[in-house]
Amino acid sequence: MRIAQIAPLSEAVPPKFYGGTERVVSWITEELVRQGHDVTLFASGDSETSAKLAACTPEGLRLLGYRDHTASHLAMLHAVHKRAHEFDVLHFHIDLLQYPMFEDLYHKCVTTMHGRLDVPDFMPVYRTFTGMPLVSISDNQREPMPSNSNWQATIHHGLPSENCPYYPEAKGGYLAFLGRISPEKRPDRAIQMAIQSGVKLKIAAKVDKADQDYWDEVIEPMIHHPLVEFIGEINEEQKKDFLGNALALAFPIDWPEPFGLVMIEAMSAGTPVIAFRNGSVPEVIADGVSGVLCDTMDDAIAAVHKVKTMSRAGVRRHFETQFTAECMVKKYVAVYEQLIENEKTIIKMPRAGAFTPHYGDLNGSARPSLSAAAMPA
Known part of the structure; x- marks a missing residue:
């Protein structure tokens, strides 16, 4: 598969200092490459990866002293949208900005929600753009979200087994x-x-x-x-x-x-x-x-x-x-494959604003459906 991973620009991937999301993006990216997928990582220029790196800023924005990262993320998303035809899947790891910009491409998008979802300020986006395919990192994380959110799966994080090697004895106690x-x-x-x-x-x-x-x-x-x-x-x-x-x-x-x-x-x-x-x-x-x-x-x-x-x-x-990272990526690949399969079966309609396809939750909580407006005449 041709996969784009779109990372936050706050830190490098993997982060040089604190940065949980960027670390997870690195683990996903490296494991996908190891499995033979064609991966492009949209991230800061000081990122280190075996994938193709699309550098969107010279360094992580915190190191550059930026306080507001919105403009840089918008510029990155514009670049991703222009290149969207090159990829089978666009996998986002940033918060919200991609929701309106990629509404025409939801069939090949998925967003992993990395943070807490009970922030009232964000709810207008969650309620308005319900077609964006989403992955939660725990079932509990989903609870504050609107009931019609387009969940694909819950995928717990995983890390390379060698990152924290096994210690058979707690010598420090x-x-x-x-x-x-x-x-x-x-x-x-x-x-x-x-x-x-x-x-x-x-x-x-x-x-x-x-x-x-x-x-x-x-x-x-x-x-x-x-x-x-x-x-x-x-x-x-x-x-x-x-x-x-x-x-x-x-x-x-x-x-x-x-x-x-x-x-x-x-x-x-x-x-x-x-x-x-x-x-x-x-x-x-x-x-x-x-x-x-x-x-x-x-x-x-x-x-x-x-x-x-x-x-x-x-x-x-x-x-x-x-x-492990292998366990995690196996589940993400299943989501990607389901998106691709659904794209083959979705009836192509002129955009009318009323139809946003829900592709179904791989955990079984929803199944694909078409609204009456999207049914063939």
Whole structure:
């Protein structure tokens, strides 16, 4: 297949620093190329890929100091639209701007929704442009969306198995907290888990400007306990040992997390996850197999002792069967093939504005249909 991957321009693909979406785009792109597909990546010029790179900015826009990325994304989308005839599938990983611009090409488009979907500001677009084929990264992520959204599938993220290699033994024996210091990530809960269970906690996290007050007023005063060590932000190479040597990953979130990459990174290393039952967590963690699901702090403290007896080999097996890049891309290819097959069967009609084809959900929640306006005379 000839596939275009359209990435955000904020960071390079893969990102040099923070950037979950760009990292996932890289994994999808590289696996598609490995499987023999003809892939073009629309991204920033400092991206690194084995696909054909269509550079749309010299560097990631954050590195260039851009505050508003709208204009650059519009220019990229214009370039994609001009070249759309070159591709069988256009796979978007940006938020909303492509919805109106590609309304005439929905039959070959799919958009992966990477963020939370309960933002009221975005709802007018979701309600108006219901024909855009969509992929969710968890079933829970879909819940705020209009009922007539054109879902194709839920496809959980997957990563290359070598990114976080298997560690058969937790040599460090500590709890790991990895990510951002922010109220919704609840590092305060992780600190309480460590202190009340008597197990050391290492925090590898960055503090964004938006969360500086939360750090200053809530978290910084808590990290001076002898069981708590704050490391700061770490890179991809450091992440391997950090996760692999941990007794467990503490994932005590307090918000509807759409997915949570760090959970599968930990599972790849064989490290179980202690996670609060919010958002996508119950879809990602197999309770008692790859981690422990918690509803209360008492649950979380008890889980610290429970994970000591869990099989790290079993955690890794769960990752290998569910969350590798190969597993993820196999499902995306199925979506692409369904789009292509549907394009062959859709009756070509002059655009009347009333007909937007819904191609059906590969998970079974919808089937292809044509409105009366689109039926043959």
